Amino acid sequence: MPDVTSPYQPGTPCWVDLAAPDQQAAIDFYANVFGWTGEIGPPETGGYAVCQLKGRPVAGIMAAIAMDNQPPPPTVWTTYLAADDADTAAEAVSKAGGTILMPVTDVMSLGRMCIAADPTGAVFGVWQAVDFPGAGIVNEHGALIWNELNTTDRSAAAAFYRAALGIENVPLQGADNYYALKVKDRAVGGMQPMSEQMAPDTPSHWLAYFSVADTDRTVEKVTAAGGAALQQPFDMMAGRMAVVTDPQGATFAVITPNPLNQG
Structure with a gap:
């Protein structure tokens, strides 16, 4: 829902x-x-x-x-x-x-x-x-669907989030060197070591993913509006995704999830 x-x-x-x-x-x-x-x-x-x-x-x-x-x-x-x-x-x-x-x-x-x-x-x-719980709609086209930690030290990050906020991490089956972040045994995000595709000086960061109906078309809209594609659309186990920046430089990801990955 x-x-x-x-x-x-x-x-x-x-x-x-x-x-x-x-x-x-x-x-x-x-x-x-x-x-x-x-x-x-x-x-x-x-x-x-x-x-x-x-x-x-x-x-x-x-x-x-x-x-x-x-x-x-x-x-x-x-x-x-x-x-x-x-x-x-x-x-x-x-x-x-x-x-x-x-x-x-x-x-x-x-x-x-x-x-x-x-x-x-x-x-x-x-x-x-208190009065505002947070996002009132998720996992739908146009809304937040995933949050991913890209880190320079996976072991240190895993230990920190477990100790500080009770977030566990487990290897994600079928994904090489990718970990699911879990709260009460429910996957709520992901974690991976810093990708070799990123610039060498890229700091550890959280990346927000937004669900879209058509990743390729969305990237076209982003670039037409003055943004840029850091990673062109590609297929992966969860769907078809891309990493882009808006015209002011903010990075985010878009994904058209596979039907089994929509929730």
């Missing part, structure tokens, strides 16, 4: 958002590519845009603004992992060798969050839901 009607289990990817130098341009781009609707939010939310698909929240887009004389945040999609208690999760992240980049803070009445990096440098968010 693509509509999410119950809270996310702790450790499960529950939301993604993008910090973009030109927020409106980003909203327009993803509306064109995925059919999202969204608009810049009111001042009290910092202008944060909650984009929707079929009337349900699907992802966030915000303006990349420098804070306290710091450089603006990178133009990336951030994956948020659910937690029952953000403060407890932040303590566990630090104890397990991670780094808190933005301390736990309240987001109005919606929830509590922090931004962290694992010991290999991959940045992620922690989200404690």
